[in-house]
Amino acid sequence: MKKIPLPQEYKTAIETIFKGQGLIDYDEMALKKKEEVNKQEKKIERRKLVEEKFTMKKAPYENCEILAPDGALLSRTNKKKVKWYLEKGLGVLVKEDPPTVQLKFEPKSREAPYVATFEVDKDLYLKHHRLNRCVVCGQEESLSRYYIVPSLYRQHLPLKVKDHNAHDILITCFRCQEKAHAEADKRKVDIAKKFDVPLVQFDKSHDIKSAVASVQKHLATFHKHKEVITKDKKKKLKETIREDFSSIQQSDNLDPQTIEAFKTFNYKENGQVKINETIINYFANLKTFKELVASSTNKDFKNVHGKYVIEKLTTLEDVSNFIEEWRMFFLDTMDPQFLPHDWHVVLQKKANLQKL
Numbered sequence: 001m002k003k004i005p006l007p008q009e010y011k012t013a014i015e016t017i018f019k020g021q022g023l024i025d026y027d028e029m030a031l032k033k034k035e036e037v038n039k040q041e042k043k044i045e046r047r048k049l050v051e052e053k054f055t056m057k058k059a060p061y062e063n064c065e066i067l068a069p070d071g072a073l074l075s076r077t078n079k080k081k082v083k084w085y086l087e088k089g090l091g092v093l094v095k096e097d098p099p100t101v102q103l104k105f106e107p108k109s110r111e112a113p114y115v116a117t118f119e120v121d122k123d124l125y126l127k128h129h130r131l132n133r134c135v136v137c138g139q140e141e142s143l144s145r146y147y148i149v150p151s152l153y154r155q156h157l158p159l160k161v162k163d164h165n166a167h168d169i170l171i172t173c174f175r176c177q178e179k180a181h182a183e184a185d186k187r188k189v190d191i192a193k194k195f196d197v198p199l200v201q202f203d204k205s206h207d208i209k210s211a212v213a214s215v216q217k218h219l220a221t222f223h224k225h226k227e228v229i230t231k232d233k234k235k236k237l238k239e240t241i242r243e244d245f246s247s248i249q250q251s252d253n254l255d256p257q258t259i260e261a262f263k264t265f266n267y268k269e270n271g272q273v274k275i276n277e278t279i280i281n282y283f284a285n286l287k288t289f290k291e292l293v294a295s296s297t298n299k300d301f302k303n304v305h306g307k308y309v310i311e312k313l314t315t316l317e318d319v320s321n322f323i324e325e326w327r328m329f330f331l332d333t334m335d336p337q338f339l340p341h342d343w344h345v346v347l348q349k350k351a352n353l354q355k356l
Helices: 008-018 026-054 079-087 113-117 122-127 174-195 204-225 231-249 256-263 277-284 305-311 316-334 341-355
Strands: 064-067 073-077 091-096 099-103 143-147 169-173
Touching: 026 174, 064 079, 064 091, 079 091, 079 099, 143 174, 169 174, 174 305, 174 316, 204 231, 204 277
Parallel strands: 064 099
Antiparallel strands: 064 073, 091 099, 143 169
16 A cells, blocks of 8 residues: 655644644633733723713703793703802792792893704793703713814804804713714814815924924934944935924024024035034933923914814804704714704704705
């Protein structure tokens, strides 16, 4: 009978097993399994901590009532506001459940601005309590406020719009809020393209900080390795340093002392700075970029994408349309089943659009 030779890989595998090297290490498998379980448990624990951090500690809506001197219901509010009216002597407590304060004076207007703006029938609006549940799924636990217009844009809206946007603050559970934020992030990308404003953009002070860090880094590399690096590498380093240094020079926020210090550097005939010990020592001794600028605040390091987008909304109608688009987006992506009564106008608009 003719013997069929075994492939070399099989021989190697058999030899490995006989040597005891190919056996399964069950202890190692158990250890890896335990590590994986621990990893998952820590992930769940971190998620719970985040959820606890962002969950409201008390009921979002306390549905306290404010009455006019003649007893007409003006609005609903929270216990803190009721307490404020009582402490100031501006009203009297006429009912404890729910806490109800009757004003001692006639308010300038009995029309809640956001009710008029939102085209809501005031009597119908005031009839309905706001329920403490997620507007998307109805869950009554782990609740927090969700802003229809993201803070990236909302903080730059006209003041009279921001003051009257109670209807654009809804209650969602943690899970639904995560999904809503993820969907909103996708829309931000589309807005960046539509308005031709980068999604991540900072003011000039942030640019100086980055340029200084780059100059310091590349100067240190040049100084340390200039004797061993190739000519091409050395040339590339110098080009990078000069480009970043030039961007610092062109800033309109430099301190006068910085401008004078830069004049002591050596420059070529074409105006480019020479890479020598003078510039190397100057940036090596620089502790922070703030030493170069006339002034710098934390505001200089906030993303200004939202600011520039809102600046492109030149009329109040543009602003209203921008907010309306966010409302429609929330309806389309989250399909909320438990919206408060004052959202029926938006729902009707959506239905009308779908008929077109």
